[in-house]
Amino acid sequence: MSDAVRALLLEQIHPEAEAILSAAGFAVDSVDRALDEDELIARLADVSLLGIRSKTQVSARVLAAAPKLIAVGAFCIGTNQIDLAAAAESGVTVFNAPFSNTRSVVELAIAEIISMTRRLTEKNGLMHDGVWDKSAHGAHEVRGRTLGIVGYGNIGTQLSVLAENLGMRVLFFDTADKLALGNARRSLSLKELLGESDVVTLHVDGRATNQNFFGENEFAAMRPGSLFLNLSRGFVVDYGALRRQIEAGHVAGAAVDVFPVEPKGRGDEFVSELRGLPNVILTPHIGGSTEEAQQDIGRFVAGKLADFTQDGSTSMSVNMPGLVLPRATGRLRLLHLHRNVPGVLARVNGLLADSGVNVEAQLLGTRGEYGYVVTDSASGTTQSIVDQIRAMPETISLRVIF
Incomplete structure (x- = not known):
């Protein structure tokens, strides 16, 4: 089968995926970075299976130039980097990993909420500069504070449960009708949630209608001195507005893991208007980047690609x-x-x-x-x-x- 089926894995996909596909008899090539459109087209002429993460864009032009491609595996949750309609029209089945990195994202959110509430970023910076500042000013416990979760899906619900275990009061807002877990309470509107929350965290999906979902008006509706997190999609937030709200003191801190434009590879320059701001945690899209999550994702998506190629199984496909x-x-x-x-x-x-x-x-x-x-x-x-x-x-x- 290796003569007929070639797989290309991009963006440092976990070695477990290559091992599974190789064991199934496929010829596997791995690249440790994202490819732009022209680079991807040049590599896909004889490729049947493509594995990507969040940065590589699989456009209609790419799909039209890949005559042997039968399946794309998104080794992540989101699939907005893939033209799903064009994939279906090309007969290309798309799989993702909707659950595998949920816990990792939730744990990062919890860590960042505590870090910002205790202003650990500032304390850490002062210590590295040789300054001893043993002060409780501006530092709080998370117990008793209100967490507002925007988007109550797999990640939002698990975050809700863990936050309650820390003693937080949880509100959530979702456009779909969702069952509240534990003592969480559904807000009737986004504005209501923003006005009651000490911490606001976004966990919305990558649909096109969420472009610029959170901007000046939403930040203005937040409580003075509240905290903001975005671990969902970079394009859903106006980061210029966030910078202005932090500089004005209205937002006391932010944690951001996703950005509208992200470097393609490790070591490339990162450019953002959020650099250099106080009590702001910036991470390089690592919400799901734990060894445990990446291994689970590698195993899950590679298994789906192998099953589809060998048996035609489309279980949990996102477009078929x-x-x-x-x-x-x-x-x-x-x-x-x-x-x-x-x-x-x-x-x-x-x-x-x-x-x-x-x-x-x-x-x-x-x-x-x-x-x-x-x-x-x-x-x-x-x-x-x-x-x-x-x-x-x-x-x-x-x-x-x-």
Whole structure:
């Protein structure tokens, strides 16, 4: 299989992923940084599987220039760096890791909340400058303070539970109807949450409508002297507005892990208007960068890529119908991605029946405008049948697994 299936892993993906893909018989190349669009296109000519993290952009142009690409693995939570619609139109299945780094992000948020509340960044800086300043001025306990969580998904809910265990009062706001955990209370509006919270933390997703979600008006609505965290997406916050609010003293501190423009590799210059501000913690997009999380992510996403390549499983794909059909030895498997219109399955089965092919197992799933059907047969499926199915106007892609 290594002759036919090549995998390219970018951005320092955990070695566990390469080990899993190599053990599955794939030829794996690894690059320790992100690639820009032209660099990526140059590397994808014979690549079937692509693994990325958050910086590499998989655009429609990239997908159009990758004729052998069948799947992209986002070794992270977010997939806004991938044109999911163009991927589906190209017959490319996309997977991510929606749960693996949740705990790591939550622990970083907790650490930063405590650090800012105790103003540890300033104490640490003074000590390194040789200044002994043993003072309680401006330092507080987190117990009894109110945490406002914006976005109550996997990360927000786990943060809610841990913050309550520290004695914090928890509010949350989410556009979707979410069940409150523990004693957390849902705020009816973002403005209500901002006006009641001592600490505001963002955990929203990367959808385009969240661009500049948090700006001047939202910072102004926060309580004077409150703290702000963004460990979600860089483009959702107006960081110029945040700088002005910190300089004015309205916001007492901030912790930021994500930025609108981030360097492609380790050692590259980091540029931000937030540099040099007091009680501001800046981290290089490391919310999920623990050995434990990266190993789990590497194992999870690589496993999804291997299962899809070998068996056609699309379980937990972010852009395809999710199907898992157990595979018996000695069967040929057809993986047919098509437009979700009436009659496609009947026509496929008609072609098989007309040629005397007995369907041993079959499973169909749909997702929006796409349908995906997995068909197993013991014998009789010929190249002519495959060509006829490929020629159907509704067909997006057809893959055959022996």
